[in-house]
Amino acid sequence: MKVAVAGTGYVGLVTGVCLAENGNEVTCVDIDENKIARMEQGISPIYEPGLEELMHKNKERLHYTTDYQSAYEDADVIFIGVGTPEKKDGSANLTYVYRVVEQIAETVRKDCVVVVKSTVPIGTNDKVENLLKNNLKHPVNISVASNPEFLAQGTAIRDTLHASRIVLGVEDKLAEDTLRTVYAGFKDVPLLITNRKSAEMIKYASNDFLALKISYINEIANLCEIVGANIDDVAKGMGYDARIGDRFLHAGIGYGGSCFPKDTKALNWLASYNDAELKTIKAAIEINEQQKLKLLKKSRKYYPDFTGLTVAVLGLTFKPGTDDLREAPSLVNIPIILEDNAKVKAWDPVGQENFRRKFPDDITYCDSIAETLKDADICFIFTEWPEVRALTPEDFLTSMKKPIVLDGRNCLDYESFHSSDVIYESIGR
Ligand code: UGA
Numbered sequence: 507m508k509v510a511v512a513g514t515g516y517v518g519l520v521t522g523v524c525l526a527e528n529g530n531e532v533t534c535v536d537i538d539e540n541k542i543a544r545m546e547q548g549i550s551p552i553y554e555p556g557l558e559e560l561m562h563k564n565k566e567r568l569h570y571t572t573d574y575q576s577a578y579e580d581a582d583v584i585f586i587g588v589g590t591p592e593k594k595d596g597s598a599n600l601t602y603v604y605r606v607v608e609q610i611a612e613t614v615r616k617d618c619v620v621v622v623k624s625t626v627p628i629g630t631n632d633k634v635e636n637l638l639k640n641n642l643k644h645p646v647n648i649s650v651a652s653n654p655e656f657l658a659q660g661t662a663i664r665d666t667l668h669a670s671r672i673v674l675g676v677e678d679k680l681a682e683d684t685l686r687t688v689y690a691g692f693k694d695v696p697l698l699i700t701n702r703k704s705a706e707m708i709k710y711a712s713n714d715f716l717a718l719k720i721s722y723i724n725e726i727a728n729l730c731e732i733v734g735a736n737i738d739d740v741a742k743g744m745g746y747d748a749r750i751g752d753r754f755l756h757a758g759i760g761y762g763g764s765c766f767p768k769d770t771k772a773l774n775w776l777a778s779y780n781d782a783e784l785k786t787i788k789a790a791i792e793i794n795e796q797q798k799l800k801l802l803k804k805s806r807k808y809y810p811d812f813t814g815l816t817v818a819v820l821g822l823t824f825k826p827g828t829d830d831l832r833e834a835p836s837l838v839n840i841p842i843i844l845e846d847n848a849k850v851k852a853w854d855p856v857g858q859e860n861f862r863r864k865f866p867d868d869i870t871y872c873d874s875i876a877e878t879l880k881d882a883d884i885c886f887i888f889t890e891w892p893e894v895r896a897l898t899p900e901d902f903l904t905s906m907k908k909p910i911v912l913d914g915r916n917c918l919d920y921e922s923f924h925s926s927d928v929i930y931e932s933i934g935r
Pocket of ligand 1: 625656713720755756758760761762764765766824825
């Protein structure tokens with residue numbers, strides 16, 4: 507099939523590359539000339555393990571362009587994979603989606619299926635269909651389908667090629683048949699056909715459920731601290747129950763990233779807009795905001811403020827395996843630490859350059875963990891990079907002025923740290 511993909515972020519590019527891997531002829535469209543030029547040279551604009559290798563492997567079937575006209579006019583299928591960032595009121599900003607829709611309407615010259623892959627509020631696909639039909643320049647038949655994505659950053663290729671499910675929200679046979687052909691290569695992946703609104707809801711309900719699960723375990727972790735239980739054991743004990751499952755029960759300083767924070771707020775907004783209330787999601791959002799400050803609260807018993815102290819920070823990104831800083835706990839905590847006039851030293855294996863762009867002057871960026879810890883009065887762990895997980899009490903004891911370690915990801919071995927001379931605190935243990 508001849509496929510065009512609008513947007514070359516995580517959703518668009520990974521989708522395009524994986525569809526090419528399964529035999530489709532794919533053109534990726536973006537407005538950013540610089541990005542397109544880099545992709546033509548085989549360089550991925552996002553940090554995603556395995557992506558460049560797959561771009562290279564499928565280079566005969568993958569094309570990149572800023573010229574949307576040439577990409578859309580004779581495509582069988584056009585995927586929309588542009589961002590839907592959060593607006594100030596918590597709702598999803600659909601400007602980029604609708605801009606692509608207008609471009610498609612003015613361009614297409616043959617019957618095709620337009621597939622919304624971006625995460626969009628329930629009912630958006632209907633609006634996309636109306637917008638297309640009202641603005642078509644040429645007499646063609648267009649079907650609109652919803653096909654949400656479930657990939658996570660860092661495992662995006664595996665999550666797409668071996669997806670947990672492919673959800674196709676369709677209202678007509680053309681859309682269903684065309685998408686079945688596009689996805690024919692994804693043999694071992696369950697396919698669920700629904701109507702468009704259900705498909706749109708599946709995406710939000712899935713992400714918000716995972717966010718809720720994290721906020722739930724974080725709240726239980728906070729209670730574990732008070733009553734003397736250990737959240738690691740509690741989560742393990744819960745996880746054996748297949749009805750609960752053992753994933754996304756890892757307590758810490760809260761979820762970040764470009765999806766959970768945005769999608770919980772967007773669904774909450776949609777509910778209140780329709781005079782409904784999502785009490786569970788509201789609670790998940792509130793708990794997460796408080797959780798992000800949990801380490802800082804713990805630190806206050808050691809230092810009421812950080813004036814004149816050296817603070818070491820390990821990990822800046824919202825999770826390991828990505829250079830993405832969006833909604834990362836580091837972004838909430840570091841400005842508060844800086845306001846105290848602390849000297850902040852930070853390390854992150856891939857997120858450092860992005861962080862430097864936001865905070866160019868106030869932070870000393872270090873090349874190694876040892877350099878970061880040297881002479882520090884306290885250490886905050888915000889991301890569980892493998893290099894951080896591998897640290898032993900000795901690493902902190904030999905470098906820090908005062909070995910106070912606050913582990914926001916429960917990534918260090920509790921027993922060895924607790925029995926060492928390190929003053930060690932984590933979440934719910
Ligand atoms: C998430 C979902 O996992 C994907 O299924 C979804 O497709 C994607 O959003 C999206 O909508 O695009 P992602 O944001 O890449 O993927 O990251 P996750 O691995 O889900 O982690 C999100 C946050 O939750 C991270 O900050 C992570 O540290 C935190 N988390 C995760 C926990 O605190 N505890 C856990 O047990 C799991």
